[in-house]
Amino acid sequence: MRIPHLLRLFFVSCIFLLVDFSLSVAQEDLSKSWFNLHRVNMLIFLVFFFAVIIYFIERAKRGKSLFIRRIAGLDAIEEAVGRATEMGKPVLFISGIEDVDQIQTVAAMIILGNVAKMVAGYDTPLLVPICQPFVVPVAEERVKEGYASAGKPEAYNRDNVRYISSEQFAYAAGVNGIMLRERPAANLMFGSFYAESLVMAETGFSTGAIQVAGTANIHQLPFFVVACDYTIIGEELFATSAYLSKEPKLLGSLKGSDLVKAIIIGFLTLGAVLETFGITHFTRWFFIE
Amino acid sequence: MRREIPIAICLLAGLSFILEYFIPHRQVLSIFETIRQWSIIVIAFAYVLGLSNLVRVNFHVIQKKQRDWLYKIILVLGVFFTLIVGIIPYFGGIQEGTIFDWIYYYAQYPLQATMFSLLAFFIASAAFRAFRIRTFQASLLAITAVLVMIGRVPVGEKLWPGFPDFIEWIMNVPQLAGKRAIMIGAALGAISTALKVLTGLERTYLGGD
Amino acid sequence: MDLLTIIGNTLALILTLCIFSFLYKDNPFYKFAEHLVVGVSAGYFAVLIYFTGFIPKVWDPVTKKNEWWYILPAILGIMTWTRFLKKWSWISRFSIAFYMGIAVGVSMPLDMQGRVIRQLSATMLPVHLMNLQGIWNLLIVLGVLCGLVYFFFSLEHKGVVGGAASVGIWILMIGFGAGFGLTVMGRVSLLADRIQFMREWYLMVIKGVTGG
Numbered sequence: 036m037r038i039p040h041l042l043r044l045f046f047v048s049c050i051f052l053l054v055d056f057s058l059s060v061a062q063e064d065l066s067k068s069w070f071n072l073h074r075v076n077m078l079i080f081l082v083f084f085f086a087v088i089i090y091f092i093e094r095a096k097r098g099k100s101l102f103i104r105r106i107a108g109l110d111a112i113e114e115a116v117g118r119a120t121e122m123g124k125p126v127l128f129i130s131g132i133e134d135v136d137q138i139q140t141v142a143a144m145i146i147l148g149n150v151a152k153m154v155a156g157y158d159t160p161l162l163v164p165i166c167q168p169f170v171v172p173v174a175e176e177r178v179k180e181g182y183a184s185a186g187k188p189e190a191y192n193r194d195n196v197r198y199i200s201s202e203q204f205a206y207a208a209g210v211n212g213i214m215l216r217e218r219p220a221a222n223l224m225f226g227s228f229y230a231e232s233l234v235m236a237e238t239g240f241s242t243g244a245i246q247v248a249g250t251a252n253i254h255q256l257p258f259f260v261v262a263c264d265y266t267i268i269g270e271e272l273f274a275t276s277a278y279l280s281k282e283p284k285l286l287g288s289l290k291g292s293d294l295v296k297a298i299i300i301g302f303l304t305l306g307a308v309l310e311t312f313g314i315t316h317f318t319r320w321f322f323i324e
Numbered sequence: 325m326r327r328e329i330p331i332a333i334c335l336l337a338g339l340s341f342i343l344e345y346f347i348p349h350r351q352v353l354s355i356f357e358t359i360r361q362w363s364i365i366v367i368a369f370a371y372v373l374g375l376s377n378l379v380r381v382n383f384h385v386i387q388k389k390q391r392d393w394l395y396k397i398i399l400v401l402g403v404f405f406t407l408i409v410g411i412i413p414y415f416g417g418i419q420e421g422t423i424f425d426w427i428y429y430y431a432q433y434p435l436q437a438t439m440f441s442l443l444a445f446f447i448a449s450a451a452f453r454a455f456r457i458r459t460f461q462a463s464l465l466a467i468t469a470v471l472v473m474i475g476r477v478p479v480g481e482k483l484w485p486g487f488p489d490f491i492e493w494i495m496n497v498p499q500l501a502g503k504r505a506i507m508i509g510a511a512l513g514a515i516s517t518a519l520k521v522l523t524g525l526e527r528t529y530l531g532g533d
Numbered sequence: 534m535d536l537l538t539i540i541g542n543t544l545a546l547i548l549t550l551c552i553f554s555f556l557y558k559d560n561p562f563y564k565f566a567e568h569l570v571v572g573v574s575a576g577y578f579a580v581l582i583y584f585t586g587f588i589p590k591v592w593d594p595v596t597k598k599n600e601w602w603y604i605l606p607a608i609l610g611i612m613t614w615t616r617f618l619k620k621w622s623w624i625s626r627f628s629i630a631f632y633m634g635i636a637v638g639v640s641m642p643l644d645m646q647g648r649v650i651r652q653l654s655a656t657m658l659p660v661h662l663m664n665l666q667g668i669w670n671l672l673i674v675l676g677v678l679c680g681l682v683y684f685f686f687s688l689e690h691k692g693v694v695g696g697a698a699s700v701g702i703w704i705l706m707i708g709f710g711a712g713f714g715l716t717v718m719g720r721v722s723l724l725a726d727r728i729q730f731m732r733e734w735y736l737m738v739i740k741g742v743t744g745g
Contacts, residue, residue, distance in 0.1 A: 065348040074346050081342070081645055088516050092525065103686050134367070135529055135629070136636030138514040141521060144528045168374025169367065169632065172616045172625060173529055194381045198374040198575075202432075204439035205574035208552075208567045215559040216392065230443065237446040240453075251510035253503055257709035257716075258447075260465060261454045268705065269506040270684045273513030285525065288516040293687045295512055299653055300678055306657030307674045311667075313659075321654035323646050326623040330630035337631055341638025361590055362606035363635045366628050368586030369610025371579045376617070378575055395568040402572020403579075410580030418584055424577075430541035431548060432577055435570035437727060438552035444724035445556055447717055454713070464703055465710040472714025493669070494711050501673045502708025504652045505680020505701065511648035518637040518644075529633050530626045 050079060054320050073324040088291035095287030103286055108249060108275045111265035112146070115221035115245045116153045124220035125160040126150065129210060129235065130174065131226020131250070132203050134167040139251055142276035143226035144170075144177050146249075149279040150223060151181025155190055162213055163196045166206045171198050207231035211238045224248040224263070225272060228255045236262035249275065331524035338522040378403065468494060539738055546734045549727060652677075676704045 038046075057075035065071060095101055119126045128150055130143040147163065154161045163174050175196045182191040199209035211234065214222065222239040224232070225248070232248075232255040239246050240262050248259035249267030259266045267275055270292070277285045302321075309317045337359075344356045382396040409415040409423040416422035451473075454466045474480040475491030484490075520526035551566035591607045594600035609631055615624040656677050661667025682694060683701030690698045 066350040068348050069352075071346055071348045077642060077646055077650065078346060080650060081642060084512075084515065084645070085519055088519055089523075092520075101687070104689050106686070136363075136633060136640075138517050138521070138637070138640065141526065141529055142517060145526070148528065165374070165377075168370045168372075168377075169613075169629065171373050171377050172613075172622075173629070176530075177528065194384055196377070197381045198377040200378075200571050200574040201371075201374070201578040202436060202570075202574035204436045205432075205570045208435075208439050209571045211555070212564070212567050230440065233443055233446045233450060234439065237450055251506070251514065253506050253510075254712060254716075256506070257465065257469075257713040258450060260462075260706075260709050261450045261713065270509035270513035273510075273517050274686050276517070280526075285520065288520060289686045292512045292516050293685050296509070296681050296685065299508065299649070300681055303653060303656055303674065303678060306654070307660050307670075310657050310659040311661065318654055318657045321650055321657070323650055326626070330626040333627060334630040334634035334637070337634025338638035338641075341635055342641055344638070345642035360635060360639070362609070363632050364586050365590050365603070365606035366610045366613065366632050368582045368590075369607070370613045370628075371582050373613060373616055375575060375579055392564065392568075395564050398565060399568040399572035402569050403576040406573050406576025407579060410576065411583060418580060424580065426537070426541060427573060428577060430545045432570065432573050434545035434549050434730070435552060435566055436574070437723075437730075438549045439570070441720075441723040441727040442552070442555070443720040447713075447720045451713070451717065461702060461706045464706040465713065468707045468710025469714040469717075472711050473717050476715065476718055494707070495715075497669050497672050498676060498704055498707040499711040500708075501676025502680055502705045504656055504673075504677045505684070506705065506708075507648045508652050508677075509681060509684035511644045515641050515644050515649075518641050521633060521637050522641075529629055 051320065054079065055316075058319065058322070071324070076320055077323050084291075084295055087294055088288050091291035091294070092285075092287035095283040095290075098283075101283065101286055101290050103274075103278065103289055106267075106271060106275050106278050108247065108265060108267035108271055109278060111247045111267075112150065112223060112275075113153065115223060115247050115264075116150060116159070118245050119220035120154065120157040120159045122220045123159070125162050125217055126154050126221045126223065127162045127164075127210075127213060127217075127219035127239075127244070129164060129222070129224040129226070130166075130170060131224075131228050132166040132206060132231060133227040135169045135173050137227050139225075139227040139272060140167075140170060142273050144173050145276035145280055146223070146225050147174060148177040148181045151178040152185045153181075155182040155185035155187040158190060160192065161195060162217060162219060164206070164210050164213060165196065165198045166203070167201055168198060171196065203229060203231045204234070207234040210235050214238050214242050214244070218242060218244075220244055222246045224250075224259070225267070226250065228252055228259075230255075233258040233262065239263075327524075327527065327530060330530055331527070335522055335524065338518075375403065468498075542734050542738060546731060549731065675700075680704055 054076045057072040060072050091101070116126055128147050130147060131137070131140055133140050135141065135144070151161055161178060163178060165171050165174055175193065178196055179188070179191050182188055199206045213219070214235070215238065219242075222235075222244045224235065224246070228250050229252065232250070236246060236248065236259055246263040247265045247267070248263040249272040250256060250259065251269045251272055253269075256266065256268060274289055277289055306318050306321070309315075341356065344353070347353070379400060382400050385396045386393045386400070406424070406427060409427065410418055415424065418424050451469065454462065454469060472491055472494060474483070475487045480487040480491075517526065521529065548566050548569070551562040554560055555563040591603050594603040595607075609628045612628045613625045615621040656674060658670035658674060659667060660671040660674060662671070679697045679701035681701070682697040683690075683705070685694065685698070688694050
């Protein structure tokens with residue numbers, strides 16, 4: 036169903052008027068209100084974002100071809116695993132130090148399943164040190180599934196998924212030990228990292244392993260860029276996990292996210308131009324209490 | 325059923341907590357706070373999974389007398405000793421002056437803090453290597469790093485009085501722009517992945533059948 | 534100064550040196566310290582979660598305040614243990630799903646607020662070419678735009694998009710360099726802290742014992 040342009044314009048104007056109205060309403064006692072009117076703009080952003088993502092996922096499900104550029108990080112992962120296989124040495128997969136409730140850890144788990152599938156065919160051990168207890172069952176399942184889908188369920192070694200410690204530097208010490216003594220040829224670090232990132236990445240470098248890292252934690256990215264052979268930056272981590280899943284419906288979300296980014300670029304440009312001419316009203320729509 | 329019900333639980337819990345963001349009502353917030361506490365309780369029980377994995381993996385090494393098995397004994401003893409002195413009331417619990425507190429203060433803390441301090445050496449070696457990288461992008465990183473390092477110490481100001489202001493500019497203009505771009509992109513990626521988790525399109529966290 | 538403090542500080546010093554020995558190469562002292570820290574910290578966290586999670590949030594409410602509904606999360610927690618039973622391990626999914634749902638529900642609006650909308654509104658800056666601040670604002674706006682273009686996945690990085698993406702990655706690299714440079718001093722101070730500890734040990738134990 037095609038909606039006429041004028042109607043669309045009317046609809047969008049109504050939304051902005053609604054935001055404008057809600058932001059100007061004074062709510063005296065918030066603790067007794069059932070809805071925070073000053074967050075109407077957030078509600079609209081969230082609903083819009085969800086709608087766009089779901090729309091593109093549905094489009095992908097219907098078989099519409101979606102172009103997604105090749106993500107360079109993928110080649111780096113395959114290269115690292117390939118090298119470890121050639122050398123007959125293990126692959127080390129580090130999934131960050133946060134629990135499975137952190138979306139970066141979920142992305143890491145998706146990548147882990149695919150790495151397990153890659154190594155399964157070559158009898159290359161996959162070592163997975165874990166920092167948080169809830170990640171243990173998820174990682175075990177992902178690795179098991181990966182081996183099973185490669186037709187090698189018997190190659191799965193449960194003892195290679197190892198809980199180390201929930202304390203970040205104790206975890207880093209344990210991972211260092213694995214790097215120094217089991218000498219993995221490929222270190223893959225994906226997920227949420229903090230100060231321990233450099234301890235692990237530098238130790239990995241000293242062992243001569245090929246290292247690929249990916250995180251959305253801005254403060255750790257410089258260290259990965261310096262110490263690793265390839266670094267997957269910010270959103271690329273989520274894109275890599277969606278790409279690796281090879282399910283078109285999951286790739287649809289990348290397309291949706293891109294559209295939202297394009298809209299953000301539009302808003303940003305418009306906002307800057309209006310601010311330049313002293314019109315501050317537009318920027319106000321993006322203030323959230 | 326084995327997958328649908330967990331997905332339904334996840335969706336219901338997720339949508340409720342999204343709604344919570346928009347509801348300022350005190351009573352509603354206190355209910356949500358209670359439920360949020362519940363998730364901490366679930367995590368508390370999940371520690372048993374982690375510890376059992378740790379003990380099992382290391383016990384196998386000890387049992388088979390694989391490499392470094394003697395050290396694994398130290399590790400397992402460390403786990404049990406800390407657990408026993410911490411949990412059994414006879415040893416006084418976790419209060420100040422107990423054995424548990426002593427272990428933390430004189431063993432765990434210095435070990436952790438020293439691991440953390442190793443970063444001083446690691447950052448130096450990483451910096452040294454950064455200057456040897458010859459791609460244009462890497463040189464941008466290295467040059468900025470050097471400038472910021474010099475500008476943050478007194479000698480920088482002696483070399484050029486405008487150094488601190490210049491560093492301030494780097495932090496407030498290019499650094500800020502880069503940080504914002506990463507933050508916006510990563511957040512959109514995280515939210516769309518979270519949405520897939522919520523709707524059950526992404527079920528990785530549930531494991532296999 | 535009591536004997537226990539002297540023994541404790543000496544042990545802490547020995548363990549500190551064991552970890553530092555790693556800088557030379559992997560050796561039995563480091564291995565000992567590494568295994569000790571892993572074991573002790575794993576136990577420590579479990580004890581801590583027992584006293585901060587289980588006792589005040591389950592045991593005390595149920596046994597002392599008759600708030601029986603706190604048994605529900607405990608049951609959800611115990612359900613995670615079904616991972617040990619191959620046939621019943623699927624039950625643990627209920628707990629994981631509950632935990633995930635809450636985490637995801639809490640994080641989505643907060644991420645949208647703090648990391649998207651707030652950053653967007655903060656970047657809507659007046660851009661002038663008449664004064665320095667206006668020029669810097671223009672650079673910030675362009676930097677964010679180019680950075681965002683770098684993260685486009687449905688367009689090839691060619692032509693104008695490729696150019697903008699290249700500028701985007703340069704901006705990111707400058708940002709990373711700044712982040713790196715800024716962290717160096719902080720890390721050096723961590724080392725200074727450990728050296729200070731060793732100095733204090735020398736003053737307290739050696740000078741204390743010898744009376745020097």
